[in-house]
Amino acid sequence: MARRPARAVLLVPLLLLMLIVGGCGERAGSGAPVTLVFKHAKILGPADPLPDLLQRFEARHPGVRVQSEALTWSSDEQHQFYVINLEGGSPPFDVMMLDVIWVPEFARAGWILDLTPFVPAAERDAHFPAAIEPAVQSGRLWALPWIMNVGLLYYRRDLLAKYGFTPPETYEALAAQVRRIRSGEGDPRLDGYLWQGKQYEGGMVNVLEALWANGARLLDDVGRPFPDRERARESLAFLRGLIESGVSPAWVTAADEELTRRPFGDGRAIFLRNWPYALDLFELPDSRVRGKVGVAPLPRLRHGPVGAASTGGAHLAVSARTRHQALAVDLARFLTSEAAQRAMTEGAALRPSRPSLYQDAALVARDPSLPALLGLMEKGHPRPITPYYLMLSTTLQPEFSAVLVGRKSPDGAIRDGAAQVEHLLRAITP
Amino acid sequence: MTDRRLAWILLAPALAVLGGLTVYPALWVLWLSLQYRVPVFSISRWAGLEHYAFLAVDTRFWNAAWVTGVFTACSVALECALGLALALGLRGQHRGRRMALALLLLAWALPSVVTAKMFEWLYHPAGGLVNFLAGGRTINWLGDPDLALPALIAADVWRATPFVTLLCFARLLTIPADLYEAAQVDGAAGLQAFTRITWPLVRPILLVALLFRTLDALRAFDIMFVLTGGGPAGATETLTVYAYRTLFQTLQIGFGSAIGVVVFAFVMVVAVAYLWVINRQDQTA
Numbered sequence: 034m035a036r037r038p039a040r041a042v043l044l045v046p047l048l049l050l051m052l053i054v055g056g057c058g059e060r061a062g063s064g065a066p067v068t069l070v071f072k073h074a075k076i077l078g079p080a081d082p083l084p085d086l087l088q089r090f091e092a093r094h095p096g097v098r099v100q101s102e103a104l105t106w107s108s109d110e111q112h113q114f115y116v117i118n119l120e121g122g123s124p125p126f127d128v129m130m131l132d133v134i135w136v137p138e139f140a141r142a143g144w145i146l147d148l149t150p151f152v153p154a155a156e157r158d159a160h161f162p163a164a165i166e167p168a169v170q171s172g173r174l175w176a177l178p179w180i181m182n183v184g185l186l187y188y189r190r191d192l193l194a195k196y197g198f199t200p201p202e203t204y205e206a207l208a209a210q211v212r213r214i215r216s217g218e219g220d221p222r223l224d225g226y227l228w229q230g231k232q233y234e235g236g237m238v239n240v241l242e243a244l245w246a247n248g249a250r251l252l253d254d255v256g257r258p259f260p261d262r263e264r265a266r267e268s269l270a271f272l273r274g275l276i277e278s279g280v281s282p283a284w285v286t287a288a289d290e291e292l293t294r295r296p297f298g299d300g301r302a303i304f305l306r307n308w309p310y311a312l313d314l315f316e317l318p319d320s321r322v323r324g325k326v327g328v329a330p331l332p333r334l335r336h337g338p339v340g341a342a343s344t345g346g347a348h349l350a351v352s353a354r355t356r357h358q359a360l361a362v363d364l365a366r367f368l369t370s371e372a373a374q375r376a377m378t379e380g381a382a383l384r385p386s387r388p389s390l391y392q393d394a395a396l397v398a399r400d401p402s403l404p405a406l407l408g409l410m411e412k413g414h415p416r417p418i419t420p421y422y423l424m425l426s427t428t429l430q431p432e433f434s435a436v437l438v439g440r441k442s443p444d445g446a447i448r449d450g451a452a453q454v455e456h457l458l459r460a461i462t463p
Numbered sequence: 464m465t466d467r468r469l470a471w472i473l474l475a476p477a478l479a480v481l482g483g484l485t486v487y488p489a490l491w492v493l494w495l496s497l498q499y500r501v502p503v504f505s506i507s508r509w510a511g512l513e514h515y516a517f518l519a520v521d522t523r524f525w526n527a528a529w530v531t532g533v534f535t536a537c538s539v540a541l542e543c544a545l546g547l548a549l550a551l552g553l554r555g556q557h558r559g560r561r562m563a564l565a566l567l568l569l570a571w572a573l574p575s576v577v578t579a580k581m582f583e584w585l586y587h588p589a590g591g592l593v594n595f596l597a598g599g600r601t602i603n604w605l606g607d608p609d610l611a612l613p614a615l616i617a618a619d620v621w622r623a624t625p626f627v628t629l630l631c632f633a634r635l636l637t638i639p640a641d642l643y644e645a646a647q648v649d650g651a652a653g654l655q656a657f658t659r660i661t662w663p664l665v666r667p668i669l670l671v672a673l674l675f676r677t678l679d680a681l682r683a684f685d686i687m688f689v690l691t692g693g694g695p696a697g698a699t700e701t702l703t704v705y706a707y708r709t710l711f712q713t714l715q716i717g718f719g720s721a722i723g724v725v726v727f728a729f730v731m732v733v734a735v736a737y738l739w740v741i742n743r744q745d746q747t748a
Contacts (some may be wrong), residue, residue, distance in 0.1 A: 141504065222531075231692060233694070236694075286603065287691065428713075
């Protein structure tokens, strides 16, 4: 009798364990049809092409079923989901959609399968270099590009034409155009240039673009931070200057993509930096700026090139622990194929990672912006390709934000940021 | 079988679940906090107290501790004061009371992420309702490091005040009306009735509300994570946001665990202090 409490203590966790293990018991045995699990973010847009694509894949592979599971909406939560499941042992999925900035990290961690043996060189080269480069670590290919993004300068075509301007090639010209148009219009509710200055990944993207626009880099070839300090200083000072001079409203320091997209869509700004998705929204039938919006490459500062915009997008990778390696790789290759990307472009208004599709007559007829986007995508830069990019970004975001709100000098932020990054690097490279 | 033994048997399942779900993970986090663990770089080695030593001089950590303290003190004080005031107001009101209660509950029932998203648009400098009501000015609520934290505190107060109101209101309803009538006969009315009758009777429940709200506020996460991401310039980064970034975004499991342990210690100290006050009050009452 005296031993019973001890037995109860043992029993309860055992029961819990059985419940948990029991829940995982659905795995297909030998001979039973194979189920591939595909984890991805929800595909927005007019018509989700994914169910149809997956059916086509199943038709080609009899006995295979693809279970498509949507992730939560926020990118941070998606990352957290993957990390917990991939680090914890056997992940409940075979193919996964990854934000491009996670690919080097996941490859380094050994969580995703080396795709090099499965993907011929020609298939690799069919994608934009800026999409393939982040998927390559130590000469091996770890993921296939699926969706492509690039930072754009949106401008009000009607307003620029009214004052005889063409889209600005330099930020100086942009500032001059803003001043001229705002004084000419005399509308206090018309803002100049909107961009994303909030302390988050999007803010990081905007700072990187300002660095590149001035020919500066965040990391040198061996990964040390701020190799060109003077140029980096100019870039940060320039961003703060946009706010101080009133070319950009002070509230861009709290703005993300949507918070800037809406005022521009309401006709309350002349310029906007955003991703291609905004274009479709500006051209909706009830949009106030319909037919009045143009896109151009991001302008440059003194030492850099025009159009040095950040690329973004999503890749498909295969779990290193999948039990159906060949099939999972096939699914990733199928979904990133030209035919599948064409369907994605038609149905979901996403931009493909294959340059060939940007000049495809049928697609261009549906979306006339594609040829213009081609040149912009080709000029785009991937963000620093390193397994510790997220560490770098979350460490530097508060420093950059402090410059944008005027709390810190550009010099101070670069000095403190570099010191923190070096501290981080010491910890992970023993 | 003695009662004592039976008590243990009956408690065993609960203890086992608590042990498995709370004590074991807590000890595991403590263990992790003594190591360098960065799975991405296959780093797993003993660190001893190095993470804690670094935290002692980590300006980002102390900034987060300060932000957490200010956020907690201000939001909880406002919530309790407003909550009590609203409860008193509700007691005096008879028409539309049910409606008022339902509206209050609505704010409390909304998931905090939804509340945060709502406030994102309320605070929008160019088109937000708050600035519209402020006479069309463009106050940069979330983008100014001096205004961002007060703006978040206001959002939290909006969301959590109803909780305090409901607790206090429930207590107020149980105070017999004849107490006030007797006081009136004795010549005590208005403020005196409040300080002599209402306040002493409401105070214990207010302390409980204070305890709950403080523990919640010390772990505040959703509102700042959605509205400001901890910015601008780290002005709204609380300890839990810092821990989240370290643990789940940059995957420094060891260092992140150390932050978690320190947050846990802070929360424990505050909780024990409150419980001590509440206990003492029970004994004197």
